[in-house]
Every structure is written in structure tokens, then in C-alpha cells.
Amino acid sequence: MTHDATEGATRSSASRPVRTVWVVAFVLLLVFAVFEATKYGGWVLVAALAGAVAPDLSFLAGISGGPHRHGQLPRRAVPLYNLLHRPVVPVVVMLGCLIPESPSVAVPVFNFGLAWLVHIAADRALGYGLRTPDGWQR
Structure with a gap:
């Protein structure tokens, strides 16, 4: 079995300026998310907490995903992990709040x-990105 140089890597090779942009995005999004969650409270707070952990639920898809090494995501979990860690997906969810006519649905959505976007920005700011098909950090 051959291994490439990225095997076992735990952080992305994103440049410092790119990671700095993600840090700024993370801070701004976090402030906005905390403001919104405390402003509305109740189910909005629950929805925000769920959105913060939702992307990492993809790890559950790999629980019985066969043998893998420390830091490697099982192959069967990689497509779901990568999908849930793309910023466009939560943006589409956020745009979904334009569809319901009821604020009681739109605000939590x-x-x-x-x-969810805060979670992705935090991951990218810390150097965690998408996974290779073999389950390693890119």
C-alpha cells in the first residue's frame, strides 16, 4: 500500500492570509450568532446550538466504517463530512428562511x-478543512 506525503496530516496547508480571513469571518459570524440567539432565545437558541454541532455529526457515519488510523476519517463518512463542511450548504439553509411566511419557522432556520457557518469558519480558521477521499485532512 502506498501513502502520499499528506497522510496523517492534521491541519490544512492554507496560507496565513486565508486562515486570517477565516478568523475574521469566524469572529464576526460568532458575534452575530450570539446576538441573534440571545435576542430571540427559546427555540432559536436550541436551533443555534444544533447548527453548531450538526456538521460534526458526519463522524457518526464512520463509526462502523472499517479500519482507519488516528486522524483519518473512514472512507464511507468522507462524502457526508465534506458536504457538511462546505460553506455554501448552510448559506442555502439560511436562504431557506425566506420561504416560510412565519417568523416562528424562519428565525430558527x-x-x-x-x-453551522460559524462552525465551518472556526474549523477553517484552526486549519481544518475538507478531507481527501482516503479520509485525511487536505
Whole structure:
């Protein structure tokens, strides 16, 4: 079995300026998410907390995904992990709040997507990105 040089890597090779942009995005999004969650409270807070952890639920898809090494995501979990860690997906969820006519649905949906986006920005700011087909960090 051959291994490439990125095997076992735990952080992305994103440049410092790119990671700095993600840090700024993370801070701004986090402030906005906390403001929104405390402003509305109740189910909006629950939706925000769910959105913050939702992307990492993809790890559950790999629980019985066969043998893998520390830091490697099982192959069967990689497509779901990569999908849930693309910023466009929570943005689409946030745009979904434009469809319902009821603020009681729109506000939690928006905050779910916002917290999801905060999670992605935090991951990217810390150097965690998408996974290779073999389950390693890119």
C-alpha cells in the first residue's frame, strides 16, 4: 500500500492570509450568532446550538466504517463530512428562511444555518478543512 506525503496530516496547508480571513469571518459570524440567539432565545437558541454541532455529526457515519488510523476519517463518512463542511450548504439553509411566511419557522432556520457557518469558519480558521477521499485532512 502506498501513502502520499499528506497522510496523517492534521491541519490544512492554507496560507496565513486565508486562515486570517477565516478568523475574521469566524469572529464576526460568532458575534452575530450570539446576538441573534440571545435576542430571540427559546427555540432559536436550541436551533443555534444544533447548527453548531450538526456538521460534526458526519463522524457518526464512520463509526462502523472499517479500519482507519488516528486522524483519518473512514472512507464511507468522507462524502457526508465534506458536504457538511462546505460553506455554501448552510448559506442555502439560511436562504431557506425566506420561504416560510412565519417568523416562528424562519428565525430558527436562519440561526441554525448561521451557527453551522460559524462552525465551518472556526474549523477553517484552526486549519481544518475538507478531507481527501482516503479520509485525511487536505
